[in-house]
Amino acid sequence: MFDLSKKKVLIIDDFAEFRYTLKKMLQSLNCDDVDDVGDGDTAIDRIALKHYDIILCDYNLGEGRKDGQQVLEEVKHRRLMKYSTIYIMVTAENAMFMVMGVLEYKPDDYLTKPFTKEILQSRLERITEKKKDFEEIDRAIQRDEYITAIQLCNKKILDKPKNLIEFYRLKGELCLLIGEYDKAEEVFDTVIEMRSIPWAMLGKGKVQFYKGNYRVAKDIFKSLTEENIVLLDAYDWLAKAYSEMALYSEAQNVLIKATDYSPRAILRQKALAEVAFKNKDYDMAEKAYKSTVELGKLSCFKNQSDYIGLAKVLLNKFSHDKALAVLKEAKTAFSDDNKAVLQAAVMEGIINKEIGRSEASKKAIEEASIIFSGIEGKVDADIAMDMARAFFMLGDKEQGVTIMKGIIQNHHDDEKVLKLVQEVFNEANLKIEGAEFIASSRREIIHINNEGVRLVQEGKLKEAIEFFEKAARGLPDNKIINANAAQALLMYMQKVAINERYLFQAKRYLDNIKNVDPSYKKYRNLLPVYEKMKRDISK
Amino acid sequence: MLSKNNIDMASIFASSAHDIKNTLALLLNLIAVAIDETHPDSKTYKTLSLLRADTLKVINQLVQLLTIYSLETSRYMLNIAHHNIREFMEDLALQNKYILDIKGISIDIDCPEDDLYWFFDRDMLIILMNSVLTNKYQYTNGKIAITINYDKDYLYIQIDDNGPGYPQNIIEDIMTQKPVNPQTKSTGLGIFFASMIAQAHKNKDKIGSVKIENGGKYGGGSFIIKLP
Numbered sequence: 001m002f003d004l005s006k007k008k009v010l011i012i013d014d015f016a017e018f019r020y021t022l023k024k025m026l027q028s029l030n031c032d033d034v035d036d037v038g039d040g041d042t043a044i045d046r047i048a049l050k051h052y053d054i055i056l057c058d059y060n061l062g063e064g065r066k067d068g069q070q071v072l073e074e075v076k077h078r079r080l081m082k083y084s085t086i087y088i089m090v091t092a093e094n095a096m097f098m099v100m101g102v103l104e105y106k107p108d109d110y111l112t113k114p115f116t117k118e119i120l121q122s123r124l125e126r127i128t129e130k131k132k133d134f135e136e137i138d139r140a141i142q143r144d145e146y147i148t149a150i151q152l153c154n155k156k157i158l159d160k161p162k163n164l165i166e167f168y169r170l171k172g173e174l175c176l177l178i179g180e181y182d183k184a185e186e187v188f189d190t191v192i193e194m195r196s197i198p199w200a201m202l203g204k205g206k207v208q209f210y211k212g213n214y215r216v217a218k219d220i221f222k223s224l225t226e227e228n229i230v231l232l233d234a235y236d237w238l239a240k241a242y243s244e245m246a247l248y249s250e251a252q253n254v255l256i257k258a259t260d261y262s263p264r265a266i267l268r269q270k271a272l273a274e275v276a277f278k279n280k281d282y283d284m285a286e287k288a289y290k291s292t293v294e295l296g297k298l299s300c301f302k303n304q305s306d307y308i309g310l311a312k313v314l315l316n317k318f319s320h321d322k323a324l325a326v327l328k329e330a331k332t333a334f335s336d337d338n339k340a341v342l343q344a345a346v347m348e349g350i351i352n353k354e355i356g357r358s359e360a361s362k363k364a365i366e367e368a369s370i371i372f373s374g375i376e377g378k379v380d381a382d383i384a385m386d387m388a389r390a391f392f393m394l395g396d397k398e399q400g401v402t403i404m405k406g407i408i409q410n411h412h413d414d415e416k417v418l419k420l421v422q423e424v425f426n427e428a429n430l431k432i433e434g435a436e437f438i439a440s441s442r443r444e445i446i447h448i449n450n451e452g453v454r455l456v457q458e459g460k461l462k463e464a465i466e467f468f469e470k471a472a473r474g475l476p477d478n479k480i481i482n483a484n485a486a487q488a489l490l491m492y493m494q495k496v497a498i499n500e501r502y503l504f505q506a507k508r509y510l511d512n513i514k515n516v517d518p519s520y521k522k523y524r525n526l527l528p529v530y531e532k533m534k535r536d537i538s539k
Numbered sequence: 540m541l542s543k544n545n546i547d548m549a550s551i552f553a554s555s556a557h558d559i560k561n562t563l564a565l566l567l568n569l570i571a572v573a574i575d576e577t578h579p580d581s582k583t584y585k586t587l588s589l590l591r592a593d594t595l596k597v598i599n600q601l602v603q604l605l606t607i608y609s610l611e612t613s614r615y616m617l618n619i620a621h622h623n624i625r626e627f628m629e630d631l632a633l634q635n636k637y638i639l640d641i642k643g644i645s646i647d648i649d650c651p652e653d654d655l656y657w658f659f660d661r662d663m664l665i666i667l668m669n670s671v672l673t674n675k676y677q678y679t680n681g682k683i684a685i686t687i688n689y690d691k692d693y694l695y696i697q698i699d700d701n702g703p704g705y706p707q708n709i710i711e712d713i714m715t716q717k718p719v720n721p722q723t724k725s726t727g728l729g730i731f732f733a734s735m736i737a738q739a740h741k742n743k744d745k746i747g748s749v750k751i752e753n754g755g756k757y758g759g760g761s762f763i764i765k766l767p
Binding site for chain 1: 636637
């Protein structure tokens with residue numbers, strides 16, 4: 001039988017009696033190193049300090065407190081737990097609402113109360129065995145070596161192992177992650193051929209979505225939600241597909257239904273808030289943003305944009321003072337986060353300007369522009385656009401245009417972003433000037449890129465590396481520049497020698513592309529080259 | 540204000556049953572603690588073991604009720620995954636160990652292959668099997684056999700006992716496809732429930748089902764579950 005005598009166990013349950021009996025159960029299995037806590041926050045603190053082999057966490061930890069899923073998300077998000085740690089979610093009822101969640105944030109297993117010690121022991125034994133099966137692949141994933149992980153999956157699948165279907169699932173998800181959509185579809189189809197399992201259908205829908213076939217994707221997601229009323233992931237994706245098709249009110253309706261089933265899912269509330277805002281349904285947007293902010297207090301997925309979004313809604317409802325109060329709250333909640341303070345300050349500037357408090361407005365924008373100059377280039381396009389908008393409003397055209405240039409060059413081949421940029425120019429009554437400016441900024445970046453490519457072609461790799469390093473600075477979203485920067489480094493290492501520093505640099509460029517568009521062909525060609533070098537150097 | 544029209548009795552029952560079940564779960568754990576502190580030869584040990592077996596039985600019945608409720612209100616989504624049949628059956632026997640021990644019933648599991656896998660909802664099938672077994676405990680004379688078979692399309696789970704067999708009228712009702720009336724006795728409810736879960740398992744055009752007959756391995760009652 002599975003030996004528990006040397007295992008360190010943590011029990012998380014809000015009921016003292018249950019903790020007591022579970023502790024006794026473990027003791028009767030010769031397990032003596034057992035800690036128990038009554039709430040999620042204490043649990044997270046404990047996990048941060050001590051390594052546990054097994055964590056048994058109740059899902060429901062009381063009203064207004066973190067639940068077992070939020071605890072799991074936070075310890076995984078903050079990487080507090082070793083891979084080998086077994087995390088079991090204990091539930092009072094069937095786990096159906098939870099089982100479909102994101103693979104990354106799933107517990108190792110669910111146990112329904114009541115369970116006997118024999119069941120606990122046998123479950124632990126099987127999970128340990130299973131984790132061993134996946135260990136090698138998981139390590140590769142943790143090192144961000146996706147191609148290696150996929151190859152390991154392939155090897156496993158050939159052996160027809162115990163958890164064959166799980167390996168297919170993992171492979172499918174990995175292929176989606178690095179933009180190998182055809183391969184992902186092949187995997188999902190193989191599974192569907194055996195059995196039309198919801199996650200496989202969902203995967204197929206995602207493939208279509210990423211390929212831009214929104215209508216096909218929509219049909220798949222729609223029929224999934226019809227067949228499985230509580231398959232909430234399918235609702236999320238259905239809403240995404242509707243949004244891409246600009247059918248925002250359909251998207252909103254889908255998300256209203258899904259949040260009814262899962263009022264505590266923060267990211268879903270946020271999605272609802274955003275789409276309601278697009279629909280100009282400000283009451284709904286306000287309600288959903290408020291839930292998001294509230295849930296954020298218990299979740300590692302809280303974000304300053306929850307507050308900023310709420311402030312924007314309130315601004316649109318002409319509740320200026322309330323909006324300013326929300327921004328103040330945001331500044332306190334995220335006081336050590338530059339980006340958050342920046343966003344809040346920009347919004348403060350805009351709102352104060354609107355209600356005629358020009359002094360306060362000026363002050364806020366000045367604060368914002370100091371922060372902005374410090375972190376320029378690391379700011380998302382939508383934040384930067386708000387920033388530019390604020391400067392235009394204040395009549396500081398020059399500052400506004402400088403920021404807009406950064407956005408254009410970061411996204412010089414992304415029509416969607418450029419369209420938004422043009423809209424900001426239009427709002428500022430700079431329609432024609434703006435259009436010309438977009439064109440010239442694009443030409444400039446294309447010229448820079450060509451210059452760098454020429455250096456590569458002439459074999460001046462060292463120079464090319466330096467050139468692209470300069471060019472890529474402040475352009476994390478420009479996939480072409482980042483790809484060429486990575487390529488220069490990899491080519492140099494192929495020719496001369498592999499070194500840690502260049503590998504690290506190359507990874508940063510590759511990660512930048514992965515965040516923007518993992519299906520970018522050049523990225524998919526470079527990734528295997530990078531991973532091979534990484535393997536060679538660690539040998 | 541509660542008015543007569545908007546009281547949903549079913550949901551009140553369900554939420555009460557849920558609370559009772561949780562309390563019993565705690566009780567069960569406390570009984571286990573007490574048993575561990577008692578000498579196996581003592582009379583108290585025997586009494587506590589009986590208490591544990593019956594508590595477990597009540598919990599199983601409540602779980603069955605709650606499952607019917609969630610299936611009926613379509614709040615349940617089947618969680619179909621690939622499971623190893625032998626491991627599943629071993630878990631089932633472990634879960635029922637205390638009842639089997641105290642009642643002196645043996646379960647014989649016959650699975651054709653160790654690495655036989657099938658697609659089904661683990662939690663649902665456990666509840667279904669528990670419901671069938673609970674029924675068998677009442678009628679068996681000490682022996683239960685679970686026999687697994689499969690073909691291209693279906694998995695067959697046959698649960699036999701060495702009791703007197705099912706009453707003829709119930710078998711006929713099932714054979715003639717007459718809708719089973721869940722209000723008639725516990726066997727009726729059990730079968731109603733079992734076919735509900737079996738039918739929730741679908742694969743393309745194939746659908747799960749259950750049937751009962753007399754005979755089987757020991758000449759007693761035989762319950763057969765067919766899963767696509």
